Amino acid sequence: MNAAAPHTAALLTAEGLSIGFGDQTILSGVDLIIHRAEIVTLIGPNGAGKTTLLKALLGLIKPQSGRIHRTPGMSIGYAPQRMRIDPALPLNVRRLMTLTHRHDDAEILQALQETGVASRLDAPVQGLSGGEFQRALLARALLTKPDLLVLDEPTQGVDFAGEAALYRLIAQLRKHYGCAILMVSHDLHMVMSSTDRVICLNGHICCEGEPLSVARHPEFTSLFGEGLAGAYAVYTHQHDHEHAIDGHVCHTPGCAKRRQEAPQHMDADQQKDAL
């Protein structure tokens, strides 16, 4: 999915943003552009200001200074990081979908189908698994037919296999709706393979660009460590070897298969010779 999306026109622009609470400034000098149909991921340590920036871009927090320009008429879907739901509240998925806006059943069902949880329409929200809950939130954000989908940690509470499936779904949604996606994520490995552009935030924009260039940036390595950039290199490496079923690494074509088929009565040295 790293292939550049057809993003040319700016959908949302921010210039010189400073954002804070009271006399405390959390973010300063933030300039950014979100283009149509691109996937942009905000990364950064805890407390870096990622959620604060999203909220300012959504118009939920007024910046201390700077300006935000949203394309007139654009619609934004938002899946927040946290949603406090009273465990005693009888709330099913259908109701969750209409908490803030009215939508008819057909629209709700279609959005839930898009995210793979239509069968949970009448399930109590408290009974959803982590992955189902995130998919329901995603469906809720889709109901606005967004030009921009803003997702704050969309894989929270989701296991590793579920994370990969969710990122694939997000990519499909971008294709299907042609919407831009701005998300916050801590899944750095996933981010690197599932986004067009990465913005690394820590009180200001430390670095930004295509995933590979960000992973090599000194500010990225000082925030996340050399190891991670190295791990990313492993993540994208050219696979120049095969793995036999016993974990052995084979460097000659077909050797993994031959190793698997090598007679079991041979000892390790004989098997090696047979290869």
Ligand SMILES: Nc1ncnc2c1ncn2[C@@H]1O[C@H](COP(=O)(O)OP(=O)(O)OP(=O)(O)O)[C@@H](O)[C@H]1O
């Ligand atoms: N409403 C608020 N009032 C005062 N301070 C706030 C408010 N919201 C956030 N902050 C502070 O702003 C800073 C940035 O918070 P923010 O939630 O944006 O960080 P984040 O990068 O999203 O962190 P995380 O990765 O932990 O979710 C934190 O120090 C937080 O305590």
